Amino acid sequence: MVRSGAAEQGAVTDSAVDPRVSELGRAVTRLRxxxxxxxxxxxxxxxxxxxxxxxxxxxxxxxxxxxRLRQSLLLVAAAVGSVSALAAALADVRNAVExxxxxPRTG
Numbered sequence: 001m002v003r004s005g006a007a008e009q010g011a012v013t014d015s016a017v018d019p020r021v022s023e024l025g026r027a028v029t030r031l032r033x034x035x036x037x038x039x040x041x042x043x044x045x046x047x048x049x050x051x052x053x054x055x056x057x058x059x060x061x062x063x064x065x066x067x068r069l070r071q072s073l074l075l076v077a078a079a080v081g082s083v084s085a086l087a088a089a090l091a092d093v094r095n096a097v098e099x100x101x102x103x104p105r106t107g
Contacts, residue, residue: 018063020099025059027096028052031076031089038085048079055093067103 032052035045042048051072058064058072073094080086 020096021059021063023099024055024064024069024093024096027089027092028056028059031080031086031093032056034086034089035080038083040083042080042083044079048076051075051079055097064100066100069097069100070103073097 032049035048035052054072055069055076058069076093077090080090
Protein backbone atom coordinates (compact mmCIF):
# COMPACT_ATOMS: atom_id res chain seq x y z
CA MET A 1 0.00 0.00 0.00
CA VAL A 2 1.41 3.36 -0.98
CA ARG A 3 0.82 6.14 1.49
CA SER A 4 1.19 9.83 0.93
CA GLY A 5 1.96 11.83 3.98
CA ALA A 6 2.20 15.29 5.35
CA ALA A 7 5.95 14.68 5.60
CA GLU A 8 6.29 15.45 1.91
CA GLN A 9 4.91 18.93 2.43
CA GLY A 10 7.39 20.15 5.05
CA ALA A 11 6.59 22.79 7.62
CA VAL A 12 6.50 26.48 7.02
CA THR A 13 7.25 28.97 9.76
CA ASP A 14 7.92 32.64 9.20
CA SER A 15 7.78 31.96 5.43
CA ALA A 16 10.83 29.68 5.62
CA VAL A 17 11.01 25.91 5.60
CA ASP A 18 13.08 24.41 8.42
CA PRO A 19 15.67 22.26 6.62
CA ARG A 20 15.59 19.68 9.43
CA VAL A 21 11.87 19.21 8.92
CA SER A 22 12.36 18.93 5.15
CA GLU A 23 15.07 16.31 5.64
CA LEU A 24 12.88 14.35 8.05
CA GLY A 25 10.01 14.45 5.57
CA ARG A 26 12.21 13.22 2.73
CA ALA A 27 13.68 10.42 4.85
CA VAL A 28 10.28 9.26 6.10
CA THR A 29 8.87 9.29 2.56
CA ARG A 30 11.81 7.23 1.28
CA LEU A 31 11.53 4.62 4.04
CA ARG A 32 7.76 4.43 3.62
CA UNK A 33 8.17 3.91 -0.14
CA UNK A 34 10.80 1.20 0.36
CA UNK A 35 8.74 -0.51 3.06
CA UNK A 36 5.67 -0.43 0.81
CA UNK A 37 7.62 -2.13 -1.97
CA UNK A 38 9.29 -4.70 0.31
CA UNK A 39 7.62 -7.96 -0.70
CA UNK A 40 8.22 -10.15 2.35
CA UNK A 41 5.80 -10.36 5.23
CA UNK A 42 7.02 -8.49 8.28
CA UNK A 43 5.45 -9.34 11.60
CA UNK A 44 5.55 -5.71 12.73
CA UNK A 45 4.90 -4.00 9.38
CA UNK A 46 1.75 -2.32 10.70
CA UNK A 47 3.63 -0.95 13.73
CA UNK A 48 6.35 0.41 11.43
CA UNK A 49 3.76 2.03 9.16
CA UNK A 50 2.00 3.60 12.15
CA UNK A 51 5.28 4.98 13.50
CA UNK A 52 6.21 6.32 10.06
CA UNK A 53 2.79 7.98 9.88
CA UNK A 54 3.50 9.62 13.25
CA UNK A 55 6.92 10.82 12.07
CA UNK A 56 5.40 12.17 8.88
CA UNK A 57 2.66 13.96 10.78
CA UNK A 58 5.20 15.54 13.12
CA UNK A 59 7.25 16.71 10.16
CA UNK A 60 4.16 18.12 8.48
CA UNK A 61 3.13 20.01 11.61
CA UNK A 62 6.39 21.91 12.08
CA UNK A 63 9.28 21.49 14.47
CA UNK A 64 8.44 18.27 16.32
CA UNK A 65 9.01 17.28 19.92
CA UNK A 66 12.35 15.46 20.11
CA UNK A 67 11.17 12.85 22.63
CA ARG A 68 8.24 11.84 20.41
CA LEU A 69 10.51 11.74 17.35
CA ARG A 70 12.89 9.38 19.09
CA GLN A 71 10.08 7.14 20.36
CA SER A 72 8.68 6.79 16.84
CA LEU A 73 12.17 6.11 15.47
CA LEU A 74 12.64 3.32 18.04
CA LEU A 75 9.35 1.73 17.00
CA VAL A 76 10.33 1.82 13.33
CA ALA A 77 13.80 0.47 14.06
CA ALA A 78 12.39 -2.35 16.18
CA ALA A 79 9.97 -3.30 13.42
CA VAL A 80 12.29 -3.14 10.38
CA GLY A 81 15.81 -2.83 11.78
CA SER A 82 16.77 -6.39 10.91
CA VAL A 83 15.80 -6.01 7.24
CA SER A 84 19.01 -5.25 5.38
CA ALA A 85 17.11 -4.05 2.30
CA LEU A 86 15.67 -1.20 4.39
CA ALA A 87 18.87 -0.37 6.31
CA ALA A 88 19.95 2.66 4.26
CA ALA A 89 16.50 4.25 4.33
CA LEU A 90 16.20 3.59 8.08
CA ALA A 91 19.62 5.18 8.61
CA ASP A 92 18.40 8.27 6.74
CA VAL A 93 15.43 8.55 9.11
CA ARG A 94 17.72 8.13 12.13
CA ASN A 95 20.08 10.81 10.81
CA ALA A 96 17.15 13.16 10.19
CA VAL A 97 15.84 12.64 13.73
CA GLU A 98 19.32 13.33 15.12
CA UNK A 99 19.26 16.75 13.43
CA UNK A 100 16.80 17.82 16.11
CA UNK A 101 19.26 17.11 18.92
CA UNK A 102 18.84 15.34 22.21
CA UNK A 103 15.59 15.34 24.15
CA PRO A 104 15.54 17.54 27.24
CA ARG A 105 16.67 15.77 30.39
CA THR A 106 14.25 15.60 33.27
CA GLY A 107 14.98 15.21 36.96
